[in-house]
Structure formats: C-alpha cells, structure tokens
Amino acid sequence: MLSGGDSRREAVTAMVNAGQRELVAELERLDGGARFGRSGWERPGGGGGQARLLEDGDVFERAGVNCSAVHGDRLPELVARQHGLDPDSGFFATGLSVVAHPRNPYVPAFHANFRYFESGGTWWFGGGADLTPCYGFADDAAHFHRALKTYCDTFDPAFHAQAKRACDEYFTLPHRGETRGVGGIFFDHLHPEGPDGWHRAAAFTAAGIAAIAPAYLPIVRRRKDLPHGDRERQWQLYRRGRYVEFNLAHDRGTRFGLQTGGYVEAILMALPPLARWEFELTPEPGSPEAALADFLVPRDWAGEELAPETRVAG
Amino acid sequence: MLSGGDSRREAVTAMVNAGQRELVAELERLDGGARFGRSGWERPGGGGGQARLLEDGDVFERAGVNCSAVHGDRLPELVARQHGLDPDSGFFATGLSVVAHPRNPYVPAFHANFRYFESGGTWWFGGGADLTPCYGFADDAAHFHRALKTYCDTFDPAFHAQAKRACDEYFTLPHRGETRGVGGIFFDHLHPEGPDGWHRAAAFTAAGIAAIAPAYLPIVRRRKDLPHGDRERQWQLYRRGRYVEFNLAHDRGTRFGLQTGGYVEAILMALPPLARWEFELTPEPGSPEAALADFLVPRDWAGEELAPETRVAG
Numbered sequence: 001m002l003s004g005g006d007s008r009r010e011a012v013t014a015m016v017n018a019g020q021r022e023l024v025a026e027l028e029r030l031d032g033g034a035r036f037g038r039s040g041w042e043r044p045g046g047g048g049g050q051a052r053l054l055e056d057g058d059v060f061e062r063a064g065v066n067c068s069a070v071h072g073d074r075l076p077e078l079v080a081r082q083h084g085l086d087p088d089s090g091f092f093a094t095g096l097s098v099v100a101h102p103r104n105p106y107v108p109a110f111h112a113n114f115r116y117f118e119s120g121g122t123w124w125f126g127g128g129a130d131l132t133p134c135y136g137f138a139d140d141a142a143h144f145h146r147a148l149k150t151y152c153d154t155f156d157p158a159f160h161a162q163a164k165r166a167c168d169e170y171f172t173l174p175h176r177g178e179t180r181g182v183g184g185i186f187f188d189h190l191h192p193e194g195p196d197g198w199h200r201a202a203a204f205t206a207a208g209i210a211a212i213a214p215a216y217l218p219i220v221r222r223r224k225d226l227p228h229g230d231r232e233r234q235w236q237l238y239r240r241g242r243y244v245e246f247n248l249a250h251d252r253g254t255r256f257g258l259q260t261g262g263y264v265e266a267i268l269m270a271l272p273p274l275a276r277w278e279f280e281l282t283p284e285p286g287s288p289e290a291a292l293a294d295f296l297v298p299r300d301w302a303g304e305e306l307a308p309e310t311r312v313a314g
Numbered sequence: 315m316l317s318g319g320d321s322r323r324e325a326v327t328a329m330v331n332a333g334q335r336e337l338v339a340e341l342e343r344l345d346g347g348a349r350f351g352r353s354g355w356e357r358p359g360g361g362g363g364q365a366r367l368l369e370d371g372d373v374f375e376r377a378g379v380n381c382s383a384v385h386g387d388r389l390p391e392l393v394a395r396q397h398g399l400d401p402d403s404g405f406f407a408t409g410l411s412v413v414a415h416p417r418n419p420y421v422p423a424f425h426a427n428f429r430y431f432e433s434g435g436t437w438w439f440g441g442g443a444d445l446t447p448c449y450g451f452a453d454d455a456a457h458f459h460r461a462l463k464t465y466c467d468t469f470d471p472a473f474h475a476q477a478k479r480a481c482d483e484y485f486t487l488p489h490r491g492e493t494r495g496v497g498g499i500f501f502d503h504l505h506p507e508g509p510d511g512w513h514r515a516a517a518f519t520a521a522g523i524a525a526i527a528p529a530y531l532p533i534v535r536r537r538k539d540l541p542h543g544d545r546e547r548q549w550q551l552y553r554r555g556r557y558v559e560f561n562l563a564h565d566r567g568t569r570f571g572l573q574t575g576g577y578v579e580a581i582l583m584a585l586p587p588l589a590r591w592e593f594e595l596t597p598e599p600g601s602p603e604a605a606l607a608d609f610l611v612p613r614d615w616a617g618e619e620l621a622p623e624t625r626v627a628g
Contacts, residue, residue, distance in 0.1 A: 037593075039593075039594060051593070053593045055592070055593065064593075174572075175572040175573075175575075175578050175581075176578060237588070241585075244558060244562065244589075245562060245582075248558065248559060248562035248563040249562040249563065249568075249569070249572060254563075255563070258488075258489040258563060259489075261489075264489050264490060265593055265594050267489075268559070268591060269593055271555075271591045272591070273590055273591055273592065274551070274588065274589070274590045274591075275558075275588070275589055275590075276587055276588045276589075277582060277585045277586070277587055277588075278369070278587065279351075279353075279365070279367045279369065279376075279378075279579055279583055280353060280579050
C-alpha cells in the first residue's frame with residue numbers, strides 16, 4: 001500500500017523506468033538498424049536522469065527516450081511563481097519523454113511526455129502525446145487520435161475533448177499562425193479528488209505510457225517503406241525547421257529546462273538531427289506539400305468517418 | 315539642415331537604404347555565383363521593409379541584407395515597458411540587418427545590425443557587428459576586432475572597450491556557457507548630449523554601416539577557397555545549431571519581432587539554411603574542432619600581437 005511520499009515517489013519512478021525500458025526495446029525492434037545508447041546525468045541540486053538515444057537508424061534518424069527524477073529542498077523560483085507555490089518547499093519531479101524523428105518523410109515525427117510533481121503537500125500528474133507529419137495522411141491522424149481517445153476514455157469520457165483542445169492550443173507557433181502538427185492530447189495538474197485520487201491518476205499515467213506504442217508504431221510501420229526522393233526529403237527538413245522554432249522559441253518545457261540549468265543535451269535531444277530554413281518557401285498549389293497547411297488545422301480526427309486509405313491531396 | 319523629426323527620419327532612412335544597396339552590390343560581386351532576390355513587405359500598423367536575400371551562392375549559402383522603416387501612433391506594450399516610455403507615444407524605427415552564412419566552413423558567419431528609434435521626443439541609435447567562426451583563425455578575429463576598434467575610435471576612444479564587452483555579454487548562450495562567436499561590438503541607446511548630438515550619432519552609425527565590408531569581406535576572401543571535406547562540413551552544420559539556439563531562444567531582436575507580429579520570413583532570414591544537432595558531441599582532443607571552445611573565450615583581440623598567419627590549434 002502506498003501511503004507516504006516516499007513510496008509514491010518510488011512507485012512513479014519505477015513506472016517511468018519500466019516505460020523507458022519497454023519503449024527502448026520496441027523502438028529498437030522496429031528500427032532494426034541501430035541500438036539506443038545510454039547516458040546518465042546527475043542534477044547538482046539532487047537527482048538525475050538517464051537519456052537513451054538512437055541515432056542514424058534505418059527507420060529513425062533520431063529517437064530519444066529519457067527519464068529523470070529530480071528533487072531538492074528549494075523549488076526553483078520560476079516554478080514556484082508559475083504554480084503559486086512556496087519556493088522554500090521541497091519538491092520531487094519525475095518524467096518520461098519520448099521523441100522520434102523518422103528518416104522517411106512520410107512517417108510523422110512523434111513526441112510524448114508523462115510526468116509527476118510533488119511539492120509542499122500537493123502533487124499532480126501531467127502528460128501528453130502529439131504527432132507531427134510532413135505529409136497529411138488522414139488515416140494516420142485518425143488512428144492516432146482514436147488510440148488516444150480510447151486511452152482517455154478509460155479515465156473519464158469528458159477527458160479526451162479537453163486534453164485534445166489543450167494540445168491544439170499548446171502546440172501552436174503563434175508567429176506562424178500554425179500548429180506544429182496534428183495534435184494529440186495534453187494535460188497538466190491532474191489531481192483527482194477522493195481517497196483513491198492519487199492511485200487513479202497514477203494508473204492513468206501508466207496507461208498513457210503504455211498507449212504510446214499502439215498509438216504511434218502502427219503508423220511508422222505502414223509508412224516507413226514508402227518510396228520517396230529528394231523533394232520529399234527537402235520538405236521534411238524544411239518542416240523540421242518549424243519543429244525547432246517551436247521547441248526553442250515557445251515550448252515551456254524546453255525553456256524551463258534551459259533557464260533552470262537542466263542537462264542541455266537531454267533537453268535538446270528533442271530537436272531533429274538536421275533542419276533547414278528557406279526564405280518565403282511556398283509549395284506549388286495543389287501539391288501534397290501545399291495541402292499540409294489545411295491538414296494541420298485542428299479538427300475532430302477521432303470522431304470522423306474515413307475511407308480505409310485516405311490521403312489528403314496527394 | 316536637419317531640424318524636425320521628419321527630416322531626421324528621412325536622413326536615416328536614406329542612409330539605411332544606401333547601405334543596403336552598397337552591401338548587396340559588394341556581396342554579389344564577391345559571391346560571383348548568385349544574385350540577391352528582393353522582397354518587400356508592409357507592416358499593417360505602418361511602414362514596412364525590403365528583404366534582400368542571396369541563396370545557394372558560390373561563396374554564401376545564404377546572405378541577407380534587410381532594411382525596414384516602421385512607424386505607428388502607439389508603441390507596442392513590450393517596447394514601452396522595456397524602455398520606460400508612454401505606450402501612447404508615436405514611434406519611428408528604422409534599421410539595417412546583415413547576415414551571412416558562408417558555404418566554406420573556414421569562413422566565419424557574420425551578423426550586423428544598425429538602427430535608429432524615435433518616440434515621444436526622445437531618440438537613440440544602436441548597432442553592432444559580430445563574427446561566428448566554426449574554426450578559430452586568430453588572424454581573422456584580430457582583423458575583425460581591429461577594424462571595429464578603428465571605427466569606434468572615430469567617435470570616442472573609450473567607446474570600443476565598452477561596446478566590445480557588451481557584445482561578449484549579449485552573444486552568450488547561457489544554457490551552454492558559451493559565446494556564440496568571437497564577438498565584435500554592440501551598443502544601444504546612443505544619444506550623445508549637446509546640440510550636435512544627433513548628427514554625431516547619425517554620422518557614427520553611417521560609418522558603422524560603411525565599416526561592415528572592410529571588417530568582414532577580407533576574411534571571406536582569404537578563407538573561401540580553403541580545401542575542406544565532409545568532416546569540416548558536418549562541424550559547420552553542428553555549430554550552426556548553436557546559432558539557431560541563440561537566435562530562437564535568446565536573441566532579443568528575434569523574440570521581440572516574433573512577439574510583436576513582425577514579418578516572420580524577414581526575421582528568421584538570419585537563421586542558417588541548414589543546421590544539425592548531435593547528442594553529446596565531443597570533438598577529438600587536440601583537434602581544430604576541440605580548439606574552438608577556447609578560441610571563443612572573450613579576449614582582447616584588437617590589442618593582441620599576432621604572428622602574420624596564426625591559426626589556433628590546427
């Protein structure tokens with residue numbers, strides 16, 4: 001039975017570590033060409049993490065699965081202010097982050113993060129997963145959103161719509177008036193009331209980690225061998241520029257990590273291995289590249305009826 | 315004789331436009347392979363700019379020379395707060411920005427910006443130029459800093475040391491504990507007292523624009539044909555990742571432009587055309603790549619005695 005803070009911390013840490021092991025194994029199996037490296041790091045103030053990275057694989061140009069568990073006697077000022085907490089409170093935070101930048105431009109990039117935070121008697125869980133295609137395949141977006149809806153519905157039938165909207169709002173590049181990808185889910189401050197609140201939230205988070213592979217990997221499998229050429233590669237590198245813009249200029253997690261002295265290499269592991277910028281690039285009207293802008297406009301992917309294999313404008 | 319605000323605005327705008335024309339001509343002549351495109355943009359609130367970009371040249375993978383002149387009845391909140399000005403003041407701002415990302419990894423990247431701002435009865439000039447090498451050539455850093463010191467000394471013998479230090483401080487990646495390059499000069503809020511203050515500052519800014527070519531182009535000429543291979547290219551792309559990190563995560567101008575609805579394509583023209591990230595990359599000890607870290611530590615380049623051709627560790 002979990003009762004005190006320590007056993008809760010141990011339980012969540014174990015969950016995160018197990019999730020990392022399983023995802024590393026699944027991604028390695030799917031890639032077939034490269035293995036994950038392993039790099040531990042320590043936080044000067046307390047705790048640390050383990051970054052696992054696969055580079056230059058057959059399927060993934062880069063895939064990272066990081067976990068961390070950090071603690072301290074004093075909350076960083078930024079966090080304390082943001083959440084209205086006492087900076088003199090001790091804290092504990094753990095999380096699992098997953099990022100995949102596939103080689104084939106038809107395979108969407110993927111990101112997920114599940115986390116737990118405790119400070120001064122309060123706690124919450126957070127999480128999310130989102131998909132960033134360079135080419136719009138309606139089937140992929142629908143599969144992804146349906147998988148996430150199925151997962152969210154185990155917690156509360158109203159949860160998905162809210163977490164989906166929060167994801168669309170979060171993964172926006174305001175300076176471009178674009179979303180980063182086709183969204184997914186995003187939630188934070190999950191702290192259900194009641195005596196079993198903590199257990200419900202922890203179980204939901206564990207289920208979220210378990211939902212990553214079935215939500216994303218089938219999409220990778222069905223697109224990874226699609227033939228493509230330099231045109232598609234150049235478009236992929238260009239779209240990755242948007243990913244970099246979002247992460248460095250907007251992403252709260254990245255900015256928080258960099259501002260609070262987190263381990264830079266692990267934080268920036270989420271960036272693509274190669275990205276390109278081109279001035280005023282305008283895809284040819286009617287091309288699959290031009291169709292992406294409309295494809296990225298948020299819509300109810302989980303609820304839509306789709307033909308068995310629907311590719312938007314291509 | 316310049317007396318009212320309008321004639322001052324006209325004079326500075328003409329200076330900036332002439333600087334753009336001359337730099338475009340000089341960079342085109344040096345490149346030999348590609349020409350500058352031209353793209354005008356308008357600011358919904360008033361004014362606009364002209365972006366001139368050379369892409370995929372023989373010497374420059376990307377070179378941009380932008381000028382803008384914007385005005386409005388109301389100062390953006392962000393600017394008003396930052397400078398303690400009344401948001402209801404009208405304003406006028408004009409500037410010239412130059413960026414060069416050379417093809418040859420031995421040629422350093424370059425950036426410069428000269429600007430003028432007027433609001434509610436006050437005005438100031440600002441400017442700067444800095445050099446970002448991937449490989450450390452002491453001669454290049456010394457030439458660059460000496461050229462800038464010669465320029466600054468025309469205004470005030472104490473000016474250079476101050477502007478050099480401000481540049482080292484500004485072009486820092488705090489999350490990496492590194493400077494972006496070997497610095498140069500940076501100044502803002504230049505508003506000399508006295509009846510000829512405005513004219514002195516305007517003339518100094520014009521001289522700064524004129525100093526760009528002699529400070530940078532000789533370095534390009536002597537390095538652009540140095541033989542290099544994939545190793546140097548990969549290192550260059552990797553170092554450009556730092557450039558992207560600085561511009562998107564730290565640069566005040568970029569962040570201000572993106573937050574206030576500036577023209578995204580012109581703002582992000584400063585980014586390199588291609589950049590790469592690699593996890594925990596550590597150059598081989600004793601290699602020219604490893605020597606860069608020490609080379610970037612700020613020092614008195616303008617004052618140092620150097621042998622005629624000194625390349626640091628390589």
